[in-house]
Amino acid sequence: MCLFCKIVAGxxxxxxVYEDDKILAFRDIAPQAPSHILVIPKTHIxxxxxxxxxxxxxxAHIFKMIPKIAAEEGLTNGYRLVSNCGxxxxxxxxxxxxxxxxxxxxxxxxx
Ligand code: AMP
Numbered sequence: 001m002c003l004f005c006k007i008v009a010g011x012x013x014x015x016x017v018y019e020d021d022k023i024l025a026f027r028d029i030a031p032q033a034p035s036h037i038l039v040i041p042k043t044h045i046x047x048x049x050x051x052x053x054x055x056x057x058x059x060a061h062i063f064k065m066i067p068k069i070a071a072e073e074g075l076t077n078g079y080r081l082v083s084n085c086g087x088x089x090x091x092x093x094x095x096x097x098x099x100x101x102x103x104x105x106x107x108x109x110x111x
Pocket of ligand 1: 003012014027028029030031038083084090091092093094
């Protein structure tokens, strides 16, 4: 079971900010901004490359919920959404996740 599947299963604790039957959002353990939240599907999808006809609905649901999670977090002045996919993007956890970064003016360069 991957790290984030273990978090979904409750085998590893997390600081949850939102949960429903399909997705979980929790605080990143090593925040790179004042607010750094990870949003994941509860089902295991390895990365964006694993999105397909069968599971794309859960990604749509994640995108529907991200603005609500950001609003609840108080990110009224904007935020950045990042999903690292594969080795060149330095993806370290092989379970699809979206980083919500905000709470301060972020760096203009993204890479
Ligand atoms: P990525 O490098 O895009 O794969 O992002 C993985 C993220 O997961 C990193 O920002 C890590 O800090 C974060 N992370 C790793 N382990 C945990 C954990 N147990 N709880 C919360 N966040 C974690």
